[in-house]
Amino acid sequence: MDVSFWNREIETLPEKELKKLQLERLKRVVEVVYNKVPHYRKKFEEAGVKPSDIKTLEDIVKLPFTTKEDLFVDYPYGLLAVPKEEVIRLHTSSGTTGKPKAIFFTKKDIDFGAELIARCLVMSGTTKGDVLQNSMTYGLFTGAFIMHYGAEKVGVMVIPAGPGNTERQIELMKTFGTTCFHMTPSYALYVASVILEKGIDPRKDLKIKRAYLGAEPYSEETRKKIEDMLGIDVYNCYGLSEMGGPGVGFECVYKNGLHIWEDAFLAEIINPQTGEPVKEGEIGELILTSLNREAMPLIRYRTRDLTYFINEPCPCGRIHRRISRILGRSDDMFIVRGVNIFPQQIEAVLMSIKGVAQNYQIVLENYDEMIVKVEIDRDFFDGRVERLLKLREEIIEKLRKTILVRPKVELLEPGTLPVSEGKAKRVIDKRTL
Amino acid sequence: MHKVEIISIFVENKPGKLEKITKILADSQINILGFSITSVKDFGVIKIFVDKTQEAYQLFKEKGFAVAITPAIGIEIVDKPGGLHEVVKFISSKGVNIENALVYVPESRKKAFFIFEVDNFEESLGALKNNGYNLLTKDYIK
Structure with a gap:
């Protein structure tokens, strides 16, 4: 199996050094939110914790969780950790009810998001010369834009197709020799079925090699089905606007769990009922702390997404820990x-x-x-x-x-x-x- | 041809289920010739022997039932004490295992058939044929 890296140094950083880097960044981000975000200072005070209490990575459990509700306190700018002039982008994440979550980006946040995507793409074999059809929604949703920037960084030719208009999607694939696409799994399944219905042989008539599917949970069976229908490799991808969009975790060529970029995120898995960490390898809710975001870093954010850690070392050589595909929402437990x-x-x-x-x-x-x-x-x-x-x-x-x-x-x-x-x-x- | 066919329908064990099935047959003028129910607490399989098998099968399929057609063998039983016993003894003497059974009476007090499903249809039929017993054929189904 060909293993390639975008940033070999950071991707293969030995565990000890990776943890050291995480601790430095954790201390820094805790300091920043305590001093710049009144709501965080209040939460920390209520929990009786100060930035100086964070001496090891394990000390993170002393910090309070950030929930969706926190994002609506002092809405919309209340959680900004930088002056508003530093913000160059707004994205929103639709809630099922009421106002959308407002997520802000500085220039550095956008660049770093693209850097993570570059790692994700190269990790699964995409390289300069590839043609990426980006069929996610360009708009308030982070998915399409950050993917776009990351792909351009790698030197990939991007087709900013956006979603829908299946006929046109297929035309674009045929005409411009699309080699990879980025879609939701349910739409990918639909597009694949239309391709076959039209009598197109994807193995001969198209050049697609791989697909990046995410933004909604799907099963291993669905992955296999799409792979068989189109004769391609399907890679799981995970991200959320609150953490800067896509690129939080992607799969490598071994397609066995998603590597979370641990220099950028501190990941925990907890029992959603008790808030306690689960036993090793058990399913629970993924908790993420953004270690590197400037505009709006979040501490111990409750993603509501269910997964488990895969602790065995990955044959690709990356040290960054893997999580399983997203299994559902923690509210379902x-x-x-x-x-x-x-x-x-x-x-x-x-x-x-x-x-x-x-x-x-x-x-x-x-x-x-x-x-x-x-x-x-x-x-x-x-x-x-x-x-x-x-x-x-x-x-x-x-x-x-x-x-x-x-x-x-x-x-x-x-x-x-x-x-x-x-x-x-x-x-x-x-x-x- | 000594093969007869039985319709099997999967049903949940709930009030009104059987009624639904008999109504479908009644509405389509399909005659029930024989009948049995196997029930295991919460579900069961209803076996019916009808005059228009294919028609009944299509009807149930269209209505969304889990339905299957299974082959069966019918042997005439004589209407006298020990009549069924004699037939069952004969079947077991040939090493044939009865899976599920029902009775069809074409002429009251005159003619009756013991109809049963078996593990291996062709082999079982071969073992039972030409032994002086009257096997059920389509001619008796009216």
Whole structure:
């Protein structure tokens, strides 16, 4: 496997030095927000902590979390750590309700965001001479712009296609020899299906080698599907406007988890219920501290994104720790018999079993009884009861292995559960205490 | 042809499920000739033997049911004490395992058939044929 680097020195910095760099930057950023951002000073005082209390990286747990709500205190400029004249860009991140989060960038913030993207692109084999079709929204959303700048930094030719107009997307790919594209996974799946419907052979008629897909969670199965349809490599990418946009973590050529750039972000994973760190390798909510942002550094920001650390060293030689693909939102977590469970864990198990249809529902009843309702696949049914009983046993056993709780499983007729549309209600909690 | 076909429908064990199925058949003038239910607590499989198999199968499929057609063998039973016993004894003597069964009575008190599904249809049919027992064919299905 070809391993290339944009910034070999920082990407392969030995762990000890990387940690030293992180500590220096953490101390600096804590000092800055304490002195420049009244809201942070107030939060620190309430928590009884001063910048001088941060002596090691572990001391970060003394600092309070920053939540989405904090971004609306003294809105919109309240969290600026630089004079407003230093700000050269506004991006917003849409909340599901009310006002959008306002995120500001200095010139250096934009440049550094581009630097991170340059690392991400080169890490997965993109280089000068490649043609990147950037099909994310250019606008208030950070995704498209920062990707654009990062790609230009590498020397890639960028097609600022923006999203939508699938016919034109495909025309651009054909005419200009697109070698990589940046899209949301759901749109990529759609574009891929249209390409095939049109009778275009992507392996012969197109030059696409790889795709960067992110901005919404998707499964390993979806990745494989898109890869097979188009004959390309799909790389997971992760970012959020609050942390400066895309490029927080991308996959390397080994496609096994996303390297978080630890010189730029201090990552923790916590139990969203208790705020305590999870045990090694356990799923939890990703917490990020921006170590290098100027305009609006955030301390221990609760991303609400679920993931886990992959601690083994990566064969690519990068020291920066990896996280798994984003598994969902921390708000989805529930607890049964003292065990933290995420619907995404259950979904992954169900989707790996033949005979199970797409829809499922989790019902929690008193005495911590967990019932997983599953629709059977029409084509699986052959009239035999024992085959159904075996299927149910298989589901129970595989779920028990993954979530450590033995659920009841009910097999349902196809089409009886509400169809999932994005945020379908998967968990129904009927427990009363 | 000694193959007869049974329709199997997967159902959740809830009130009104059977009614839904019988209504679909009644509305389409499909006659139920034989019937059985296997239930395991929360779900079950309803097996029906009808006069218009393909038509019934398409109907249930269109309505979104999990439905399958399974092959079965029918053997005539004599209407007298021990009639069923004799047939079942014969089947087991041939090493054939009965998976699921129902009874079809074309002529009340005169003619009845024991219809059953087996593990390996062709092999089982071969073992049972030409032994002096009357096997069910399409001619008896009206």
